[in-house]
Amino acid sequence: MGEVGSLACGDALKLTFKLDKNGRIADAKFKTFGCASAIATSSVLTEMMKGKTLAEAAKITNRDIADYLGGLPEQKMHCSVMGREALEAAIENYKGGGRKKHELEGKIVCTCFGVTDKEIERVVRENNLTTVDQVTNYCKAGGGCGGCKGEIQKIIERVQGDRAKEQAAVVVHRAAKLTNIEKIRLVQQIINEQIRPALRAHGGDIELVDVDGNKVMVALRGMCAQCIQADVTMKDFVESRLKEFVSPELFVEEQKDPAEEAGGHKG
């Protein structure tokens, strides 16, 4: 049995399960004090748990719960987080022979709602949150006196900074393993999916001309070809996207229209 939340904070959840002889969850039940979303998330969670081993159930995230429900309004996402916490508490309690009480991990950041730095870090990381208001929607921290908002902001910056470093490391690692043909395909894919739609929205277009080592040759078309900001578009948008999603080593050169090079001008 796992119990989380408190009546004083507005919602609470008690989750129970029993295992069959093969170690799978045979049944799960809940009792909740809260709004319709708290009831709905608790209910779907019990359905999701059934038939799973404890190791499988432990992998259920708050995002899985919200998705299973067909989505939740962002202000109600804390209900899905409460479900995931109750599940963890119940598994912990079972493994501790029924005597282990759920203990908060980390240090309390939001005293109004008893939310710790570890819990805030986790909701930020797992749900890719970028604002204090989002954190409040996901775990209530910051939703009372507001005195903890500065600390929440620092946690968001730290977690997002780490995430950006991890993503950069993944791109560098993947780029090192790309064959030339894979690199060309990926460049074309990023141009088609991310760069071209943005340029087309402004009456322009782009074509991949060639990839030679780390040099990507492209031609701007339509409005982009005449735009006085073409060089900025090339470096700040096209090149930065390709560096971010293909390889940080890439650089982009524009293949000019021969007629323009022979005396035309940008206007």
Ligand code: FES
């Ligand atoms: S300490 Fe977090 S809202 Fe009051």
